[in-house]
Amino acid sequence: MNSVILQIAAKYVRWLLVFFAIVALYRGHNHPGGGFIGGLLVSLSVIFYSLAYDAERAKQKLMLQPGTQIFIGLLLILISVLPGLFQKGTLMAGIWTSISIPVLGEIKLGTPFLFDIGVFFAVIGVTVMFFFSLKKVGQWK
């Protein structure tokens, strides 16, 4: 595919999708959204970009390779699971604190949120890995 309109659009839509993904991730705990949806949105941005240009270029533009993203995701999940064990004696028990940030106001942070971020990264990694693997098949011929 070689559409100039699509390519120009992809440049900006990519970031728009990432932005919405982060919004979805952030607001997930209280409103529709969350790590899974956020992760899917980010991978959509990658797929959109690689449809407009090509997979190689999209891969180069990636900040983190799929394998690394899966790694980060699993690591975050693991980290989020542990504090409950030490503080409450139960694995995965949620621990919450709140901090206040000037513009955003009071923010509640907890291990479930960290868990959600882990899911976010893992989903990105998995979906993008799927996509690139399939894209390779597309180059058989």
Add this chain to the structure above:
Amino acid sequence: MQIVLLIYLIASFLIFVIPERIKKAVPFFLASVQLGVFIYFFSKIGLVSGGATIIEKIAWVPQLGLEFELVLSGLSLAFVLLITGIGVLVFLYSYAYMKSYSRTDIFYFYLFLFSGAMLGLVLSGNLILFFVFWELTSFLSFLLISFFHEKEASRKAAFQSLFITGLGGLILLAGIILIGSVVDSYSVSVWVENAVMIKSHKFYLPGLVLIFIGVFTKSAQFPFHFWLPGAMQAPTPVSSYLHSATMVKAGIFLLALLNPVLGGRPEWTYILTLVGVITMFLGAYFAITQTDIKAILAYTTISALGILVMLLGIDTVLSTKAAMLFLYVHAFYKAAMFMIAGFIYKKTGTLEWSKMGGLAGIVPITFTIALLALLSMAGLPPMLGFLGKELIYEAKVQLPDVASFILVFGVAGNALMIAVSMFFLFKVFLGKKGKSFEVSYKKDWAYVFGSGVLALLSLFFGLFPSFLGKNIIEPALNSIRKIDYSVKLKIWHGFNDVFFLSVVTVLLGFSLFLLIYRKNRLLEKWRNFNLNFFTIRLVDVFDNTMNSFLKLAKRKTEIVQHGYHRYYILTIFVVASVLLWYQVYVTQGWSLLNVFTLKPFYISGLVVVIVFSTFFSVISSSRIATIITMGVTGYGIALIFLYYSAVDLAITQIIVETLILVMFVLVLQQFPLFAKLSSKASKLRDVLIAITFGSAMTVLALKSINIDFNNRISNYLIENSYVKAYGENVVNVILVDFRALDTMGEVTVLIVAALGVFVLLKSKKV
């Protein structure tokens, strides 16, 4: 004692951090650790021989009532001293023997862990703990036997030993659980207390047999003995350790440990004496026709293990005493003989006795040591072996109803042992000088140190047996039989029938030796006779069984895992719909119709669109059209989700639908042109299956609305979502908090799937 086990664990990992330039010191380091442990336990002799039992307990899995219980009784002390004492010597010997090999780090690592596991085994006071160490020794001996894994014979022998002892271990576990269920505990002390109850319980015999099978595999009893000769593929220090103080003695230890629990019944006596006698005789019989000196020693080990099992089977005070003494006799001479065999191998570059001879003049010190060790092995005075043999005869005479049977085989077996020992001595050390000796080894005191110490100990204890009897045999005996008996060992028993038996044995053995020594052809004929007569070799039986098992597995896999995706799906659908329809049939009386209520027109319209697009996707003859109509179905369902205010679900559905669409298009554009290949019949079959499965799902969905789902759980989640988990979005809170474990599992599945796709598609040659 827990700290001792910890020391073993830590010290074995320390091997890898020892800097390169003092790597040579590793065996000395390990030997000194062993020596320290030996001294520690040696200092406990006074306490234990006074009748005390040292018990250490810490909670292990309290929910299951399991404790990490270590017990130092007279019995375990007797074994501990052997394991650590011979351990010291084996590590010193390894220093000389393993010098010329690479990967010694890992060798010492395995060997040291192995001795730690063995120590844990004999100290266990809980049978589950015991089993863990039991399996550890099996596993580590597998690693040790396969140390020269570039040789096929090593790999094969290691696999055999792992398979036999591993299988035996599992059977043993079953036996332990069976008996444990009778008294509801795995603690040995509880078992001993409830011995009467166990013996009269209906689980006694099955439990006994299962435990015996475990013991027989580990201690190389007939018909599981064949892995032990194979195990000599291990480096010689390992053989020396494995055959004398560890591994094969684990089964003997278990028998002694459970003697007060399971013994005293005819089942115990008859099974053990029968198997023991057969093993003893066969071991000695096959030892004499071996051509490889390590194999000769391996078969004599089998014979000795048979004697031990038989003695514990006779189950009298005298026989148990004889067993404990013979344990020491055998450990001393067997460890020494293997060390000598290894030395001879280094010296001559061969293990075949036919190529040896006249070594006495070349290595006089080794010759002297071997002479002492072989005297002990033959059971001749003034060695410790003599005492052992006398006691054994005494014990055998005691068993009234089968004494004659046991005695005949006992005398024959011992005569064979004498012949083997003398043959070894004359063929290897005396006589004509052998042909090709490559003297490519470095002289080292460490080669003879260990065997020398052991041979001298055999001699010393033979002459002055009272120390051994009083401090080691007596407490062991008393802790096995729960009695207070005082052991007095002496070398001269007077002219009684036991002495007469000894004389007969010696005469028989000597004449047998003369016969085969004078006429070399005879031995050859004998060997050929064995090969022809015993046409069924257990090793081959084992190999054939394994091979046909693998073939069966392959055939089964070919049938079940045919590799046709469509048939996998077909199988799943057929099985699922059969089960579903069966359930529908069983739970009749459903009213499906009352779920239909009027919905706004746009929802009804949506449903019509979904149905129509689904239908179109089936009959369409263009792949792209199919995908797009499937997409319409998906988006339509997302809209319905939205109508029922399941926003999260709707968003996810839309994104996933988009992703799938894109990926499908990506793959399908590379496919060949669409063609109708299926026959009418197969199409009809597919249609039928699809309708059956689809209608089953429909009924299920309709029914699920009607079921009263007892809303407790969902109400709890809704009520507590904000209170306890600080989140207003219940769906998300369920995902990341209430049901986080599920999510974690799902993420894992996804990742494994992604890795699978990645690897599968990557391996495809582009």
